[in-house]
Amino acid sequence: MHPDDEMRRHPRVRVAALAAIETVGTLNANNQALGAVRDVSRCGIGLQTGQPPMAGQTVQLRMELGDEIHVLRGRATRVQRCGKGNFFDIGIDWTDCTPEQLAFLDRVLAVLETQPQD
DSSP states (O other): OOTTGGGOSSOOEEEEEEEEEEEOSSSOSOOEEEEEEEEEOSSEEEEEESSOOOTTOEEEEEEEETTEEEEEEEEEEEEEEOTTSSOEEEEEEOTTOOHHHHHHHHHHHHHHHTSOOO
16 A cells, blocks of 8 residues: 555556557647656656656646547646666646546446446
């Protein structure tokens, strides 16, 4: 269990998946990346990538459920280097999502919650 899990508003569901990340705005010249999804909740998502957004930057994530691909809009809230390597743990919250995007996210979580956790 992660030390701050008790403080979270919604539980995280561990998942192994990929997401395409695109930054919005002109703050970061490296505006497209691929990330490994580590966990997801109703409040946000944790990813690992070698091409992180800047903290506070708006991002769009492309995620798939079955044969549906949806774009979810979020804000990078945490960007932390993994050790001395070139990968970063990033946290993105869903505060900028539309009601339709949140409905898709609810469907993703419903599917993930029925799968066995390791």
